[in-house]
Amino acid sequence: MAMKVILRAALCALACTLAACGGSSSGDSTSSSNSSSSSNSTSANSAGAAQVALSSADYVVPAATTAVLSINRLGASAGVATASYATYNGTATAGADYTATSGTVTWNDGDTSAKTVYIPVTSVAAGKQFGLALTSVAGQANFGSPSSATVAIVAHSTVQDGAAGSSSSSSSGGSSAAGSSASATRSAQTAALLDYLTGLASDSRHILAGQHTSYWDSNPLDYVSALKSQTGTQPAILGTTLSAADIPKFGLYGSSENGVALSNQWLAAGGIVQLSLWPGNPQTMSGSQTDFDITCADVLTPGNATYTNWQDYLAALVAKVKQINGPIILRPFVETNGRWFWWGNNCSSSQQVQIWQQMWNYFAAAGVNNVLWEFNVNGGVGNYTADYPGSDYVDIVSFDSYPPTSRDSTWYAPLAALGKPVILAESGPSPYPVGIDSFDNDDILQVVKSNFPKIVGIVIWCQTQALSQQQGDEAFMTDSAILNLTDLAAAL
Numbered sequence: 001m002a003m004k005v006i007l008r009a010a011l012c013a014l015a016c017t018l019a020a021c022g023g024s025s026s027g028d029s030t031s032s033s034n035s036s037s038s039s040n041s042t043s044a045n046s047a048g049a050a051q052v053a054l055s056s057a058d059y060v061v062p063a064a065t066t067a068v069l070s071i072n073r074l075g076a077s078a079g080v081a082t083a084s085y086a087t088y089n090g091t092a093t094a095g096a097d098y099t100a101t102s103g104t105v106t107w108n109d110g111d112t113s114a115k116t117v118y119i120p121v122t123s124v125a126a127g128k129q130f131g132l133a134l135t136s137v138a139g140q141a142n143f144g145s146p147s148s149a150t151v152a153i154v155a156h157s158t159v160q161d162g163a164a165g166s167s168s169s170s171s172s173g174g175s176s177a178a179g180s181s182a183s184a185t186r187s188a189q190t191a192a193l194l195d196y197l198t199g200l201a202s203d204s205r206h207i208l209a210g211q212h213t214s215y216w217d218s219n220p221l222d223y224v225s226a227l228k229s230q231t232g233t234q235p236a237i238l239g240t241t242l243s244a245a246d247i248p249k250f251g252l253y254g255s256s257e258n259g260v261a262l263s264n265q266w267l268a269a270g271g272i273v274q275l276s277l278w279p280g281n282p283q284t285m286s287g288s289q290t291d292f293d294i295t296c297a298d299v300l301t302p303g304n305a306t307y308t309n310w311q312d313y314l315a316a317l318v319a320k321v322k323q324i325n326g327p328i329i330l331r332p333f334v335e336t337n338g339r340w341f342w343w344g345n346n347c348s349s350s351q352q353v354q355i356w357q358q359m360w361n362y363f364a365a366a367g368v369n370n371v372l373w374e375f376n377v378n379g380g381v382g383n384y385t386a387d388y389p390g391s392d393y394v395d396i397v398s399f400d401s402y403p404p405t406s407r408d409s410t411w412y413a414p415l416a417a418l419g420k421p422v423i424l425a426e427s428g429p430s431p432y433p434v435g436i437d438s439f440d441n442d443d444i445l446q447v448v449k450s451n452f453p454k455i456v457g458i459v460i461w462c463q464t465q466a467l468s469q470q471q472g473d474e475a476f477m478t479d480s481a482i483l484n485l486t487d488l489a490a491a492l
Contacts, residue, residue: 050076051144052083052137055114059151064123066300066358067098067151068365069132070114072144073107079140081107087119090129092153097125101132101302107141118302118311119151126155187369190327193272194372194395196491197421200456200483207448207481208272210237210459211467212426213262215255220262226468233477234485235467237329238266239274239459242320249287250280250313260323267326270488274374274425274459275324276331277317281342282309289341296347300354314359318366330371331425332359335378335400336387349386356389374398376425377411384411385418394418398425402432402461403444406451416454423457424448428465436464442472442479449481 055070071083086102087094094100098121105115117132133148186194200206211227213220220240228234240262243255251259263273281291282299283306298306321328336352338344343352363371372395377384379401388394397415401408404427416422429439441460448455460467467473477484483491 050074050078050081050141052081052134052141053144054132054134054146054149057146057149059149061121061151061153062361063121063126063153063155064354064357065121065361067119067121068362069117069119069149069151071105071117071134072114073112073141074144076140077107077110077112079109081137081139081141083115083134083138083141084136085117085132085134088131088133090131090150092125092128092130092151094130097122097128097153098130098151099302102135103303116311118307120300120302121153125153128153185364185369186372187327190370190372193327193492194421197372197396197456200421201454205481205483205487206456207445207479208236208457208483209233209467209477210239210272210274210423210457211235212239212276212459212462213241213257214462214466215241215243215252215257218256220257223462223466223468227466227473227477230468231474231477234269235271235459235477236483236485236488237272237274237457237459238262239276239462240266241276241278242317244280244287246320247313247316249285250282250316252278253280253288253290260320263324263328264326267324267328269485270492271485272488272492273324273326273328274331274423275321275328276334276425278334278341279313279332279343282306282313285309292342292345294342294346296343296351296355299347300351300358311362314362318363318368321363321368321371322366324370327370327372329374329396329423331374331376331398332356334376335381336375337377337381337383339381344387349383352387353389356387357393360389360393372396374423374425375420376400377415379404379408379411381411384414388418391418391420394420396421396423398423400424400426402426402428402430402465403439404447404452406447408447409451412452412455416452421456422452422454423459424452424455425457425459426461427458428461429470432463432465434464434470436469437471439465439470440472441467441470442475445476445479445482449479 051074053072055072061067073081082104084104087100092098098119101119129150129152131148131150137143211224214222240259241252241257242259243257244251245256246259266273278289280287280289281294283294284291298304299310301307333343336344374396375388375394376398379399397418397420399411399415427444
C-alpha cells in the first residue's frame, strides 16, 4: 500500500486544506482530557465550592507501559481553577522505575472535564509502587479527596491473568483498565466476533471476502456498489479509515471519508469492519504519515509537544471509535515493518512496541470495548514479528501482498505461528496503478487456498485494483471457500 498512499498523497497535496489541530505545545504532560470523571472520587456538594480530587486513591498498572491517572473537578464549575501535581517515590524510584512527572492542569469557566496524567513505567518496575499527589489547588476550587494516590506496578502477565485484582479506579479515569485482562476490554459482541474469526480456519467455507472503500473518492462505496451490480453479492469485510476530515492532521492524508458513518452503515447491514489508520506525524503536524521528521522517543515521553499532540490524537481517536455502533477490527499502524511511514522508518522495534502498547492501554483506560487489535506487516520486507507488541495486545495478525504467491510462506509462517486469526489485509494486482481488467483477482484467492490454510479473510485494495475493476470478481465471490455479506447473518 505504501507506493499507493505516497502517489495519491502527492496528487492530493495541492487540493487538500487540513484544519489546524488544537493540540497544546506546552510542556505540561496533561493537556489531553477525558470526557468522563470517575465515580470513585468523593463528590463535592454541587451547591458549594468546587473540589479537585484524583479519580482514585489506588491504581494498578502493568510494567513497561504508561500509567493513566485522572484529576477531577467536582461540584461547582464557575470560574477558573488550577491544580498542580507531582509524583513521589515509594519502593519505585524515579528514573529507574518510572518517569518523574509534574505539572499543572487548568479548568476554564464552566469546565468540569477530567484532566489526564500520563506516567511512563519501565519494564523492571514490577512489584514496586510510587505515588502521585496534588500539591496545590488555586482559583475557584479547594482540595477534595483523595488528594494522593498509590500506583502499584505489576507484571503484565500477572495483570492479564487477573491475579492483580481490581483497582477502585474507573475505566474513564484510572489506569486499572489498562491492567485488566484483554477479554475484559471487549463487549460480548466483540468477543463473539473474535470467537467467530478464530473458528473459521477449520471450516471449508473459511475466507471472508473483503473490499477497501474508495478512500480518496467522493463516493467511498463506489466499488462495493459496482461489485453488487456485477455479481449480486457484497463483501463480508469493508475496509474503512478515519480521514483528515475525521481527525485533522492525523487522518489519512488527502481523504475526506467519514469513517464513523461508513463503519456504522456496514455494521447495520450485518458486515464486519476493518478500520485502518495512517496517523500523521505528531511532531511536525504536517498531516502526512510519510513525513519522517520525528523523534520517536518523544511520542513516549511526557513534557514535549510531540507527546502532547499524540495524546490529543489518542483522545480524538477514542472519541471516534466510541461512536461506532459495534465491534471493529482496528489496524492501527499499517505495514509496521515497512520503511515508508514514520512509525516504520523512524521508530525502532522497541519503540513501535511501546507506542502500540501505549495506545492499547489508553483505549482500555478510556473504556473502549468494541475493538479487536490487528497487527499488520508488509510481505517481502522481513522482520515480520520484530515489532509484535505481544499476545496480550493483539487479537488478529495480518500481512499485505500485491499479489500473493506461494513464496509468501516466508512471512505467512511466522504470523500463523503466533496463534491468532490471519487476514490478508491488503491485496490486488501490482504495480500501481494498474489498468482496468488487466488482472484476475480470483488468482489471489486460489493462491491463498492452496498455500495459506489459516487465512480467514482477504481484503482487496481499492482504486483500479478493486474486485469490481478487475477480472475474476464473480469467480472470487462465488467460490466455495468464500463467505460474503449475506453469509454473516446466520453466523453473527
